[in-house]
Amino acid sequence: MKxxxxxxxxxxxxxxxxxxxxxxxxxxxxxxxxARAELEGIxxxxxxAEYEQRYQNLREQMGLDDPILLRYAxxxxxxPEKESGELHGMLQxxxxxxxxxxxxxxxxxxxxxxxxxxxxxxxTFLALAxxxxxxxxxxxxxxxxxxxxxQFMTIIGYSIPIYIIALVFIWLFAVKLRWLPVxxxxxxxxxxxxxxxxxxxxxxxxxxxxxxxxxxxxxxxRYVRTAMIDALGMDYIRTxxxxxxxxKVVIYSHAxxxxxxxxxxVIIGWFITIFSGSVIIETTFTLNxxxxxxxxxxxxxxxxxxLATQMxxxxxxxxxxxxxxxxxxxxxxxxxxxx
Amino acid sequence: MExxxxxxxxxxxxxxFLHNPLGMTGLIVFILIFAFVMxxxxxxxxxxxxxxxxxxxxxxxxxxxxxxxxLKGHVAxxxxxxxxxxxxxxxxxxxxxxxxxxxxxxxxxxxPEEVQQAKIVKVATGYDHIVALDENGGVxxxxxxxxxxARLPQEIKGAMRKNENLKIKQIEAGxxxxxxxxxxxxxxxxxxxxxxxxxxxxxxxxxxxKVALTTYSYIALLKDGSVVYGGLxxxxxxxxxxxxxxGIVDISSTGSTVAAVDAEGNITVWGNMINGENExxxxxxxxxxxxxxxNHYTALLENGDVITWGSETHDVCDVPASVHSKNIENIxxxxxxxxxxxxxxxxxxxxLRGYLFGTDDLGRDLLNRIANGGRVTMTVGAIAVIISLxxxxxxxxxxxxxxxxxxxLIMRVAEVVGGLPFxxxxxxxxxxxxxxxxxxxxxxxxxxxxGVLSWPGTCRLIRAQILSQREQExxxxxxxxxxxxxxxxxxxxxxxxxxxxxxTATLDFATCMLTESTLSYLGFxxxxxxxxxxxxxxxxxxSVVIQQFWWRWVFPATVFGICTVCINLVGDxxxxxxxxxxxxx
Numbered sequence: 001m002k003x004x005x006x007x008x009x010x011x012x013x014x015x016x017x018x019x020x021x022x023x024x025x026x027x028x029x030x031x032x033x034x035a036r037a038e039l040e041g042i043x044x045x046x047x048x049a050e051y052e053q054r055y056q057n058l059r060e061q062m063g064l065d066d067p068i069l070l071r072y073a074x075x076x077x078x079x080p081e082k083e084s085g086e087l088h089g090m091l092q093x094x095x096x097x098x099x100x101x102x103x104x105x106x107x108x109x110x111x112x113x114x115x116x117x118x119x120x121x122x123x124t125f126l127a128l129a130x131x132x133x134x135x136x137x138x139x140x141x142x143x144x145x146x147x148x149x150x151q152f153m154t155i156i157g158y159s160i161p162i163y164i165i166a167l168v169f170i171w172l173f174a175v176k177l178r179w180l181p182v183x184x185x186x187x188x189x190x191x192x193x194x195x196x197x198x199x200x201x202x203x204x205x206x207x208x209x210x211x212x213x214x215x216x217x218x219x220x221x222r223y224v225r226t227a228m229i230d231a232l233g234m235d236y237i238r239t240x241x242x243x244x245x246x247x248k249v250v251i252y253s254h255a256x257x258x259x260x261x262x263x264x265x266v267i268i269g270w271f272i273t274i275f276s277g278s279v280i281i282e283t284t285f286t287l288n289x290x291x292x293x294x295x296x297x298x299x300x301x302x303x304x305x306x307l308a309t310q311m312x313x314x315x316x317x318x319x320x321x322x323x324x325x326x327x328x329x330x331x332x333x334x335x336x337x338x339x
Numbered sequence: 340m341e342x343x344x345x346x347x348x349x350x351x352x353x354x355x356f357l358h359n360p361l362g363m364t365g366l367i368v369f370i371l372i373f374a375f376v377m378x379x380x381x382x383x384x385x386x387x388x389x390x391x392x393x394x395x396x397x398x399x400x401x402x403x404x405x406x407x408x409x410l411k412g413h414v415a416x417x418x419x420x421x422x423x424x425x426x427x428x429x430x431x432x433x434x435x436x437x438x439x440x441x442x443x444x445x446x447x448x449x450x451p452e453e454v455q456q457a458k459i460v461k462v463a464t465g466y467d468h469i470v471a472l473d474e475n476g477g478v479x480x481x482x483x484x485x486x487x488x489a490r491l492p493q494e495i496k497g498a499m500r501k502n503e504n505l506k507i508k509q510i511e512a513g514x515x516x517x518x519x520x521x522x523x524x525x526x527x528x529x530x531x532x533x534x535x536x537x538x539x540x541x542x543x544x545x546x547x548x549k550v551a552l553t554t555y556s557y558i559a560l561l562k563d564g565s566v567v568y569g570g571l572x573x574x575x576x577x578x579x580x581x582x583x584x585x586g587i588v589d590i591s592s593t594g595s596t597v598a599a600v601d602a603e604g605n606i607t608v609w610g611n612m613i614n615g616e617n618e619x620x621x622x623x624x625x626x627x628x629x630x631x632x633x634n635h636y637t638a639l640l641e642n643g644d645v646i647t648w649g650s651e652t653h654d655v656c657d658v659p660a661s662v663h664s665k666n667i668e669n670i671x672x673x674x675x676x677x678x679x680x681x682x683x684x685x686x687x688x689x690x691l692r693g694y695l696f697g698t699d700d701l702g703r704d705l706l707n708r709i710a711n712g713g714r715v716t717m718t719v720g721a722i723a724v725i726i727s728l729x730x731x732x733x734x735x736x737x738x739x740x741x742x743x744x745x746x747x748l749i750m751r752v753a754e755v756v757g758g759l760p761f762x763x764x765x766x767x768x769x770x771x772x773x774x775x776x777x778x779x780x781x782x783x784x785x786x787x788x789x790g791v792l793s794w795p796g797t798c799r800l801i802r803a804q805i806l807s808q809r810e811q812e813x814x815x816x817x818x819x820x821x822x823x824x825x826x827x828x829x830x831x832x833x834x835x836x837x838x839x840x841x842x843t844a845t846l847d848f849a850t851c852m853l854t855e856s857t858l859s860y861l862g863f864x865x866x867x868x869x870x871x872x873x874x875x876x877x878x879x880x881x882s883v884v885i886q887q888f889w890w891r892w893v894f895p896a897t898v899f900g901i902c903t904v905c906i907n908l909v910g911d912x913x914x915x916x917x918x919x920x921x922x923x924x
Contacts, residue, residue: 015751015754015755018755019755019759022759023767026767026768026771027767027771029771029772152361155904155907155908155911156900156904158907159849159853159900159903159904159906159907160900160903160904161853161856161857161860161873161899161903162857163857163860163876163880164876164896164899164900167876167879167880167885167892167896168896170882170885171885171886171889174882175882175885175886176886182881182882279762279763279766279861280857280860280861283861284880294763294766295766295861298766298767298770298863299770299862301770306767309763310763310764310767313763314759
């Protein structure tokens with residue numbers, strides 16, 4: 001097992017590096033000139049010859065004319081910076097400078113990550129609280145009227161794009177009923193403290209959380225239902241029933257515990273994704289989260305920020321894969337992942 | 340016990356599928372939508388450059404030209420407008436119909452109290468205002484008044500105050516300006532003079548017989564039968580052709596051209612001809628009167644027949660057969676509407692009846708955009724799936740059959756590609772490359788990006804299937820017979836995993852359509868003016884549109900939703916048809 005984990009981690013780092021090279025090359029296709037941007041402010045105060053001199057010096061200093069692989073190594077933190085001679089890259093915790101926010105990327109991201117996590121935690125818990133009982137219920141009464149209705153609803157749920165669900169929910173709750181705000185994270189201009197700020201936040205986050213929960217119901221309900229049906233078809237369930245156990249005990253004690261195994265791995269994988277926000281919902285509701293930052297960075301050609309966010313997304317999905325794979329073995333000793 | 344009939348697997352699958360009501364419904368509805376988006380664009384052709392501010396945000400209706408019951412048989416005057424029309428009955432009462440809501444607050448159907456009191460004899464419509472004339476020479480304006488449309492000239496105002504009658508015989512309205520002609524040849528112009536040339540040369544004062552207003556300008560027919568441009572500007576109308584210099588009996592105008600008819604029935608058209616306004620058709624009788632819409636002309640012939648020419652948009656030139664068979668007394672033509680009054684007092688209409696699904700913020704017909712957008716979305720989805728299937732099948736087949744280092748290599752590549760977070764990556768690609776290429780190239784880019792990024796799932800599936808098939812007896816038999824390896828993979832094993840491929844392809848098709856529309860919705864996919872079901876919803880993302888212009892998101896969202904649900908239903912039904920074990924579930 002240990003060998004397998006080590007192998008997986010090495011392999012994961014390998015994939016991450018390849019992806020980062022690809023990304024870096026891709027972003028370098030964009031025509032941009034940081035040296036010129038740096039000099040833009042003092043351009044008018046310099047004579048042309050002097051400007052050209054400073055510009056060439058700056059290019060030299062920044063190492064813009066170096067081979068792309070060297071620049072990549074600097075960005076990742078494998079090779080020392082040209083100026084200071086120090087390692088100053090991703091590995092050292094420096095993610096670049098955001099032109100759009102006029103801040104270091106490391107200053108831009110934490111608050112947004114926090115917001116995204118809060119939203120996604122709510123969504124995950126709500127979704128689990130709904131889908132697990134629903135899935136069990138449908139499995140127990142499979143092919144009944146209720147089950148068929150839920151099956152049909154889940155197909156609708158995962159077929160319809162989330163922004164259409166968002167439009168319908170906004171129309172219903174924000175426009176028609178006027179219960180909830182259309183967008184934003186807090187009442188503009190308010191300066192609430194303590195409990196009031198918390199309630200205000202809840203008031204604004206309810207609608208996006210509802211929409212994201214609704215959108216994630218379909219897949220999970222089906223998954224729980226399938227796992228539960230498989231478990232209910234096992235021989236030990238027949239044995240349990242033959243013993244004369246009450247149906248409740250059969251379902252919750254014998255079947256559900258076994259159905260839990262595949263479900264748990266999916267839940268773990270799900271929890272990993274709470275770090276990466278939904279681009280669509282966050283931009284629709286102008287929520288200050290990871291998804292919106294990524295959208296803004298791309299829209300405003302703030303490529304250092306976009307690149308950092310992208311690498312973050314990538315890391316999250318790789319780690320999620322790994323944990324999911326490992327958890328198969330952890331929750332179910334019968335499964336040997338290293339085989 | 341009944342004996343079970345032996346059936347071939349193919350027929351069993353077909354029977355299973357046919358007996359699944361949800362799957363069949365999904366298939367039928369999907370085929371209907373598919374046929375609609377593939378066939379309809381041939382008839383309702385998409386013009387990417389089309390936009391028309393006069394038709395913006397019109398709700399779904401087909402009753403833009405439906406005259407109120409009370410007015411039928413009593414028509415004294417009708418003035419067709421952009422999406423509305425106003426009419427006067429022979430008792431002097433004013434009626435409006437069509438879509439009269441010009442802005443959030445202005446509704447042309449709110450006829451002012453004084454107009455309802457007065458006995459109106461004539462009406463005229465501009466782009467967003469209405470002018471009415473009562474029997475005592477009083478002039479009223481309502482609608483959009485912000486740019487001086489209601490600021491009447493001193494002479495008219497003074498006369499109204501003193502209860503004098505200026506004997507106005509014609510009123511007209513253009514874009515934010517209006518005109519009135521009196522019987523003694525005076526012309527009054529008022530309104531927004533920033534855009535329009537609202538001047539009259541002194542030498543023409545007292546000689547005006549009739550005026551015809553284009554969008555920003557006007558020409559005048561003098562009492563001596565000559566046509567002049569009365570303003571001070573130099574423009575497309577100011578050089579009056581020789582043939583219109585004398586003997587003219589009637590003049591008219593479209594949005595950007597003017598026309599004159601002389602006593603012999605010759606028609607001269609000049610101005611900015613962009614819709615074939617100058618292509619006057621041959622007529623079997625002499626035209627006596629001419630009327631102009633926004634882009635077309637209608638002429639009333641001596642024998643009571645009607646002939647039209649100019650733009651084909653909104654069927655403005657499709658004169659119904661019933662009009663030809665009747666004796667037409669008068670025609671009211673304007674913008675995209677035509678009303679013909681018969682000698683029996685009936686009104687025949689042709690032109691823009693409305694929009695089944697409404698229009699968007701640029702005045703484009705939503706039905707047209709849904710049909711054409713659907714075609715784009717489905718084409719992109721289908722081609723993306725085909726690309727991903729081809730890559731997935733080839734790589735999966737090779738990896739699964741040969742194993743070893745090839746398998747290792749392919750699976751690692753698949754994992755790298757699968758490790759790229761899909762939506763962000765596609766967003767980057769289209770943000771970086773997409774800005775430098777044309778709209779059409781961008782469409783291909785999206786297809787390729789979608790296809791190239793979504794093959795790992797298919798690849799893994801095929802590989803797993805082939806791994807299990809590889810050890811079957813028929814493969815060993817084929818090997819023993821000396822069949823080439825490539826043939827074994829693609830001719831012996833692949834048909835056995837075809838069911839799996841079909842299911843994956845169906846479900847992937849829905850996913851690709853969803854992804855494309857999501858990208859387009861975010862503005863990173865196919866961008867306007869090319870419509871897709873995704874980017875049609877981009878502009879709907881604000882509360883004003885969601886509430887007031889509901890048709891702009893309800894129709895595209897519904898069609899798209901139904902379509903993806905149907906594809907998934909079909910995919911699900913296929914899966915359970917192929918896999919009898921899942922029937923027990």
